[in-house]
Amino acid sequence: MTFAKLNPRHIQNFSAATILEPHWGYADRALPCTSDAGSCAYLDVVYASHDRGMLYSGIMWCAIGGILLIWAIYRQVASSANYSIAATSYPCGLRRVKNTLAAFSRRYLLPDAARVIFGRTTRLQVLVLTLLVGYLLIFSFVGISYHTWTTPVSSVPGLYQTRSSIGPWADRVGIFAFALTPLSVMLSSRESFLSLITGLPYQSFNFLHRWLGYIIFVQSSLHTIGWCIVELRLYQPQPSVGIEWITQTYMVWGIVAMILLLLLFVLSTPWGIKFTGYETFRKLHYVLAMVYIGACWGHWKQLKCFLLPSLIFWFLDRGARFVRTAILHHRLDHPGIFALKAVKAALTRFPDQEGGDVIRLDLDSAQDPWAIGQHYYLCFTQSSIWQSHPFTPLNAPIVEKGKVKHSYLIRAKGGETKKLASLAAQGNLETPVILTGAYGDDITNGLTPQTNIICIAGGTGITYVLPVLLELARQSIPPTRKIELIWVIRHSSNTAWIGPELDLLQKARKSLNLHIKIFATRDVNSMPLSINDHAPCNLSGLDMDEKVIGVSQSSLSPTSCDCEKPAPVEKLGGGKQDGGKHPDLLNLVNSFLQDTVEGPTTVFASGPGGMISDLRDIIAICNSGPKVWKGKQRFDVDLMYDDRLEW
Template identity: 55%
Template sequence: MSLSARHIQDFSTASEVEPHWGYADRIVPCTNDPGSCEYLDAVYHGHDVGMYYTGIIWATIGGILLIWAIGRHFLRTHPAGVQLPQDGEGIHAKKSALQRLPLAASSYARRYLLPDASRALFGRVTRTQVLTLLVLCGYLTIWTFVGIVYKKWVTPVKKMPGVYNTRTGLGPWSDRIGVIAYALTPLSIMLSSRESILSLVTGLPYQSFNFLHRWLGYVIFVQSTLHTIGWLIIELRLYQPQPTVAIEWVNQLYIIWGIVAMIILLALVVLSTPWGIRMTGYEVFRKLHYILAMVYIGACYGHWEQLKVFLIPGLIVWFLDRAIRLGRTALLHYNFLPSGHMGFGAVPANVTFFGDEINGHVIRLDFDHAHDAWAVGQHFYITFPESTIWQSHPFTPHSLPIYGADTQRHSYIFRAKQGETRKIAELSAKRLISAPENSVNGSKSDNKLKVLLTGPYGEHTVSDLAPETNVLCIAGGTGITYVLPVLLDIASRPQPRDRKISLIWVVRRRRDIDWVAPELATLKRKCKALRAGIHIYVTRAAEDASHDPTVPAISEKATKNACATDIEVAGSSSDSSSASVSSALSVHGVAKADMAVDHIQARPDLHAAVGDFVAGTVMGSTDVFASGPGGMISELRSIVAGLNRGGDVWRGDDRGSVKLTCDDRLEW
């Protein structure tokens, strides 16, 4: 043989080959000089214990998931569907110390770990996620350095008197960090999977793992870079004679594949940064990410196939994720076709178009489809085959699922700004223009659009909600789709008399209320006997007439019988503006005397709104459900964190426990 992965061994004098899992075979007995043989002992020992350490790393991950799953089972709160006596008696029974302990611990944890971490470095993520990343990095660092012989050996070069190699612990260490990088590859893929086993075990939605997936990729890149730098120092400087050793080393096939893997990994890291995503566009980034990731794994296999034990499971997880997605879509759409035969077909959805050239048109989709009910809080990925079959987008239905029904009603609203949603808006607008009897702003029409569904995905927001928990929902713009089903579900069940429920919805213009007018009307009817309030803030009311004077502020037809609502309007303080507001309110059955109309061009004071809500509760903890822009979510995290009082919870006052559940995928 010419050169090999362990080229300091003399294969011509081998009497026995000693296999080592995940590494090149060793020739025994060692016939090199004593220093080289001692160095090989250190190298193979460091690798062998390193493989054990990767097993410990995965055993630790598995143990954490097992404990998490067991804890979820035994620490479940009251199911949302529990039947309560109409007077609500008996639900505020005093909790034991064993029951109060996890609640108080959770409250303390939210107070310090819920706010955003360093936004400049990590973006809008909580301290909990960053702490998890730091613990993981610290744990990996320990296994990177332990079990390695840190020593220096100066050994002679054969047939070259006076020339010496310098061998150090850098070689075993570089191998170790490379092995751990390989071992983390399946975990990185698991963290990116939509059909996530991690979600099944932990109950966390798959998107909550995106942060760890991205930063674990950065960790793998750093590990691979250090592995490469280590061997460059060894082969280009410490081994002699130069440049002969370096040229022979770099021309080996496994080294060429290693260089290819590093180039691809660098491209993956650069394209996954916010700058890279903006440069390529999200959809292009996503497709490139898939392709480059698969090529990277192939290059890693070419570089060191002995570690395929980590690469093949990663590929299996990836392909299973894609296969399950296709299977779920097929099952959702295999149904009776209009011809009466069974087959696969897209669902025709009624399209309602809300024109807004400045901020982006809003589209509402309504359709019925035969399948089982999803859980409140979950979302579907929707593909529009009339535009393209290669893209899908996550949308949360704001309609309420009906358990046991043969057919489910789907209703979605989304703002079309750019990309695929912009194409859908343009397609819908063209169809409406071709039918002059249809209104372009908010009226239903014969305009239909075929859709394909995949899902449902995400968390069950109300499945573990205790019946005495007070609920505050906060939404910005189309974020109403996330919180509205929560309120509809709660309002459809018997409620304790002390429970407090409220909705705060911020929209730009008064006519935006038409997006979900039927659902608001339903909510109002269901909330008549509850301690519930609905507050809608209109932040740009003064712009309505100036930008589009021909379009009525609120369509009376679309909002007939809608719920009585408090509308706080941002605009000028002119009398004409007040008259316009009063006219809009009368459509919703709200007299001007029933509310205070504040003409302040600002968003609602969320700190005061959330604080007043919690202070106004009689008993029980508070759950805040929110969906909107990143700034709103970050602000709410800080507000909710400050309202948590673990000491009060431990003493039996559940009002010191305030939880935040948010969906920050939508923009205000």
Template identity: 55%
Template structure:
């Protein structure tokens, strides 16, 4: 028992040899009873052990609250699904008429519109980046909760106690020690939750239906909170041991030489290193792949150092390690099962998918590759993405990409199509290989290892009365194309508005997805799909006549090209064209002009016939941030409550910035 209390014996001055009993305390050394020290030391020990017990209780309450929220959320998804099944919509010759709309459904829609109008835009971008107010609010609630529980339940007093066998020398004992232990316990308790927030095979996603990447913001900022807690814990005990306890410097020297303190120093150094390497400027400097791998290694060593520093709180560290290894194990198993195929010799084993590469050179912004391959697997859900690994380049890297095609299972095989911008790294190597093969008039192919699918369906809520506006920038088209392709595969609905806004740098960029654009254009007559393509880095030109287009022989007569002057007209007026329009916005004075999204979205919402609207968006971060503010302004809870569903405007965006 003396060995158990050894790290604290000097600090607490417990008379272990005179103890007649030892009192158990979870997560702390046993307390020797009765206390035979001076009155001040005994009172201080009373506070230390009582505060520790309260701290463990608070850690338990923290996990009980988190677990309770997750369970309520999971049951709520089953009891009140996102689909509005309590509505029966009848289509007449003019409009949709809601024959039954429950009060509960109206309350739900009104609340959703109110939340979007206030909490959808970005918040304090200079600090939090491109993050919605809702996420920042959740972070503020969590931080406030932790701040309150870090301070309550403590007795703030000071005791001046004599040092044995050293007359005239005194220790100053304060509530700083118990408070430091409190935040240390909370930092340990938060570690498993931080691991859960970072997991790709996310338990949180299974319970809540929220894609794993949506938890990255909380994971990052929870890590910052843990770092602050670790620093405060370290600084506080350094002040206590190197200043308040006497005599110095012998007490400090003896304290820092203990094994548990050495591991504590290792843990805080690792935590600070993790913090520095996770800063956006450092990630840009060192590269994302270095950050990711260094983050994995340092995090695991940090957890091990925390265990060595205070193994009595292994109830938090061991689950954190288990969650981390479980996430990696499930990834490997899923990848192995996805590629467990019949080999050419008839046997079964690991077989990569063979992708055909189409190369689109772009020396200025990075070449574009289109990958097409078929793979034997189950169909994924629209909006989900895969991690692709290219073994010819490296087996140690994989990147997330969203399939641009519909997930259709045919004879046990699903087609995959991806657009990859090759700027540097492994994708650049892949583009160079493809260019070299094509230069030799050889077919460009490459083996691909897929992992996934990840994420959640983004089209489950699209009942026939929901209008759809898709906005994409560059290779972000891959996120919205499956939505449009799924809509045109369904029976047409003349009162539903469907529109695509795609901003590209140059007109030849349309060739990336020409086949899909042709399919969408052919459905314009039956489904009313309107496509507007904005070319932002080519000089505007007068609109060619249909006769001129026919003479060229390489333009679709139904595809109209209009100059920058035409872009000033109302977007709503183009709805009657029922065709695909290409608008060149660039000019000699304003070479890189982007479409006016505020005007486009506002006109789309105002000119809907009936029903709510969902905006699907993918593209550069600035575009997504602008759309959040624009969509928020289109929402009105008061109007939705009155039955005007036009002002119920949702936003579904892919902000992983894979392009």
């Protein structure tokens, strides 16, 4: 932007200036001011307000950087600590304080907050958003002198125009909109720099990314409205001043940026996503966001200090995705640097007329093992190379002959997964797959030998919790440690999805001190069925909650087979027309906690949003900071969850 274009707007005479005073993020100021007294006073407010706005933006970013630095140091110290049995049998010192504060925060910050407004989001996330909004609200107004100046129009004798603090205030909210753009990009990145520092999965930042986008839209709208009032109403003479203003290049780019931001806002609403489809929305979001940043650069390039990092973060994210994929699929036995080859995956189809077929994928990949709880993005090239979907391997990562086996469960509801089910239904037993990952952190990191574990899953959510149990089955478990699996499915036949893995857990039940409870929500309770689709070999010695409903012990022969006693399925449905009912998770969790001997408890959960919301409330009630401080570790209950799945 040239000074000639700024002269009418900023009423500065650059030809008479002896000094050009630089201002970061703004046009240089011509000194001394040769305009009338009111105009010079107005310019004082404009430049002082802008400088303070840049300062407040810097303070905001320093605070964010400081929090991330402290978080990174804490994670490093915590990961290097020696968690011996003696050290963790009773919390003391800093550990005691940490556990007490953690239990206290879970009790009050874990449940959902104002679900009607924020959806299924924890109070902690809403608290972080509230703190950010509070800072922006305060410093959008602080440091501005609010006055009104009536100044003469030099070109039209007898005509006056009004100069007010609306302009400086509109500039302030515009600065904050620019300053928040890099943070918004960071919160949306799959190759998340924030996840690397905090250990939180990238999807946990989606809520803040979405609401930060809303904030930027509101700020940009207020910035636009403020300057429209100034240029189209307060400045005189009209309409010549307004026409001259709106036709300037920087204003054309400003209009383009605002239109793009409006499209981003509308398309990101639930109605917009439903209308376009999620995949279309996601790709439009990528393109529109980058063009929007370019338009912002054209509108006010003096603030490129915020726009350039946004572009860098976006391109780093895309580049890192490509590198991850290339590393996984590069074939050493093929010449050439671009010798990439998709992995062949075996398909197994489980028909389901109610919720969509379930497909099991099994494949082998030459790679390093992933961490428990991490997931991969899978692209099914037979249907489309432009889409990929996140899935969690249901097996433990074990390297055999230089390869790691992957097994996935996929609920085919629509889109690419529906096409995959159609391929399996047509008799295709293999399909090429491109993997990208692994993403996420080790969800078992920080578990001590005394930590009791309860795994709760709904439907295909079993893939999130099953690797935890399979990994524990390979370890030596203290006799006082209690472990339980609660799996809620629609029908007893659904257990066939993970038949081999359930067999492994079945054999390790005694050594793991593992209790398996499976609930079929839509099966009639008079039709008992075990996970192996046959009656148990022997019910003697089983707990009451493990007995198969409707089958008497006397009707079964203990010598009919020599297999392990399979865990039965408790059927909760009332008939074909019954939608099914879910088990009482509150009683199940409370019963588990009351039976623990010592140590804290970690709950691993995956399923639909309703189940996760219920569990947040349940776990919050189970936590008690004062009791943990007194050494009652039973009231220190953590929750690790993945709510991307449905029943």
